[in-house]
Amino acid sequence: MAERIPAFLANWRQNIIYIGFVVIFVIFALTLSDKGFLNPTNLLNIIRQTAMIAVMAVVMTFVLASGEIDLSIGAVAGLTTVTVAMTIAVAGPFAGVMAGVATGIAVGCFNGWLTTRIGIPSFLTTLAMMGIAKGVAMWISATAAVPILSPGYSWAFGGGSIGPVPVLLFWMLVVGALGHFVLRRTGFGRRVLATGGGETAARYSGIDTANIKFKVLVLSSTAAAIAGMLYAGRLQSGRFQLGEGDELSVIAAAVLGGTSLFGGKGTVVGTIVGALMIGLINNGLILMGLEFSQQLIARGAIIIFAVALSQKRA
């Protein structure tokens, strides 16, 4: 352990996310302690606000590592809140969960099919899907919120807590641990990294790269659907606006965590810390009493600063 610390510091650019997280946390702890920053309720609130982003960002790590991108996740999360809420209203919570997962898989298959079989870049496929998913959600809900009247569902998907610990923390930890393990220790994870690291080389090595990309895009929409179900449970309703714009925070979390936009590189642990850092910054800026406009500017500046520090100079 002792000899690992110098190596950690020598590679400080790679590890900037962890160092940055600690630095920002300490700064907020020192300057905002009188405003309740270190209060356990506040810290758990950060988790509550970050969990959905983290769940989607874990899978976004796979998407970016495979050399693709998914811009439709925010809209798919919103669509899922609506399909889940409408299904629960007529067929109960179990059917609602099934409908939510089915929404994610269906959108993911369509994204994957267009990207890998028709050959439309995922940037365009998912950009178009962003509009389609939002449109469908608005249409079937007639732009109105759909209430969820199942306390069991709301507890399990985001609303509940065990003692003081919110259920959302468990969701984040389970998805994170699973993602970390799959990326690092399974053949699928290695193939994802290989596909994004050098597609031709991966193909020559016998990897079906189209198949890998297809699966990754399906997983991405499914993660978005899970995030949508968590939004629906937490707010006990389905609304098309939920999750709107999340794709940008999710991509920012992954990139902050060291995942390469060009593929081949990424860690789930880094991504989760990246998501927590965004949550931390949001929370701190609110406690500081900044207006929303100022928060947006400060948040953007901090993200640019962190990513710039992590770049290797020529």
Next chain:
Amino acid sequence: MTAVVMKGISKAFGGVKALDNVDFAVLPGEVHALLGGNGAGKSTILKVLNGVHRPDAGTIAVGGVALTTHTPEASRAAGIAMNFQEMSLIPTLSVAQNIFLTREARTKRGFLDDPACEAKAAEIFAMLEVKVDPKAVVGTLGAGQKQLTEIAKAISQSSKVLILDEPSTALAVSDVERLFTFLRKLKAHGVAVIYVSHRMDEIARIADRATILRDGKHVITAPLRDLPIDTMIEHIVGKRSKGLADVQRGAVTLGEVLLEARGLSGGHKPHDVSFALHRGEVLGLAGVLGSGRSSLARLIAGIEPATAGELRIRGEAVSIRKPSDAIAAGVALVPEARATQGIIPAHSVASNIVLAVLNRISGKGVVDRAKAQKISDEMIARLQIKTASRDHAVSTLSGGNQQKVVIGKWLATDPDILVLDEPTAGIDIGSKSEIIRLVRDLAAQGKGIVMISSELSELLTACDRILVMADGRAHQMIDRATLDDPAEPDPGLRLQGAERQLQIEIQKALSQETLHG
């Protein structure tokens, strides 16, 4: 029983026949050399065997079993392993992860076991007696270490047929020796090894039999003892020179020294190269893959900075650290990879031609369209570029005419010195002699030209002097005229004789490097 039998293999790319009814058979326990000049079809037949290309006609049997599906996976399942020229490594993964990609060691529960892969990789490197760190990320390695990783990846598959495509280009001499020791062990175990190399001294040391291809056709398969080096060269060269022989070189009037290199060295290659290029002269760089020809060209064009030595242009020492320095000094490089480094395929002929002179023809930031059209039309006429119009996309042109667009782009900058790296690669035979004529014309108009080509007949046709390079060093400067046999009246045969002579000089330079290296 034979290890590999390929019968009547044909393969065409866009109407050009890369392989024409080729037979190829390899026995277990032999090292079989596959030889041929550029474009002879060596890589194509290996890629067919390896499942990357599907043959248009013909049959393949591996170990007596017919191969019916043509995919990399099917070939690998049949027991074929191949190293690719830096194509099969993933830069973001480690050495061990690359070697065992898709065949990773697993823990009892079926999860990836990187430490076990690293141990196995270390064993392979120990067996080859070379030093490569299994944990190193491939993207951070040098060319030699990458090549060793490629070789380790191929041999780790304990295959029945091992294909090594130019495995030694980036290796140190001692590493090549260890590779050969290992190949002899594999032979003893009955593995069939297919070995491709331009270095005939290597072939003579390691191979049992050789097959020679020329222009996509099978020429001869024979035991190596029946193929002394000059016979091999004769089969490789053949009568390929047709169409080039009638290009006139004409009398050269040498002008001032345009470019002079004194003890020029780069980071990896070349080492300590000196030469002078005169106005009106075409200087050829000859050598096999890895001899440092392209590295030298990149130094001159400022793509890589020189680490030692001096470049003088028109008698003045210049510092060329980046491409714009070279362009300002009047040096233009026509790069090797036309499609990615030379042209913007989707843009029009005109916008490609004026790309390097946009500043000169823009007033207040707006491109003067009349000037752009004038320059484009001049180049189209001067270089006889065959295009439907100056507004057609370059991608609609033939390879030869695309290359002319690249040359035209650089001529528009009015350079004194043109560096042409493989200007005829991937161009049909007719257009090749047209490009060569163009090179001669440009020299006659007072340019100084440095030309690299792996096709010796082209070098011999285009150049006035030829610098022979091996392993990054300049070995000898040959006056083109001395390679001709004055007693030979037929120009075709004379060119053929000169090509043999040059080939012998290149091989001599290589074996000197092996001795002293």
